Amino acid sequence: MxxxxxxxxxxxxxxxxxxxxxxxxxxxxxxxxxxxxxxxHLQPADAGIINSFKAQYRKRLIKNRIEAYDNEMELNIPVPKLKISDSISLSAEA
Known part of the structure; x- marks a missing residue:
């Protein structure tokens, strides 16, 4: 060039x-x-992919927290804090 x-x-x-x-x-x-x-704004396809990922991650996060809360109620154990490794797993699933 x-x-x-x-x-x-x-x-x-x-x-x-x-x-x-x-x-x-x-x-x-x-x-x-x-x-x-x-x-x-310049790459709307990226925005769609990102929004889809966020929605899937939130869905899995809420499901995870509800399951942890249910276990607390049934087994009388405290709800464990979400660890970074848990977040990574939820991201991979999303």
Missing amino acids: KRRNRKILLLVDNAPVHSVSNPELLTNITIHYLPPNTTA
Whole structure:
């Protein structure tokens, strides 16, 4: 691209992984960071996937907490706090 004197505009969201450590090496590339919280407007498919994941996670979380509460009532044991490993499992199921 440089030999052809092409200019490139790269649009990226503001995720931390999109940072460039040596932008001066990108002589023909201009990086433009999109404003925060615009990904959902520009990529509606992502928003749908994220909303679906959140709904499934919440559904499983509520079911988990109700089961823990039922066990407390039946077995007279305290409801255990939700551990990070539990959250990871719920995320994987969602």
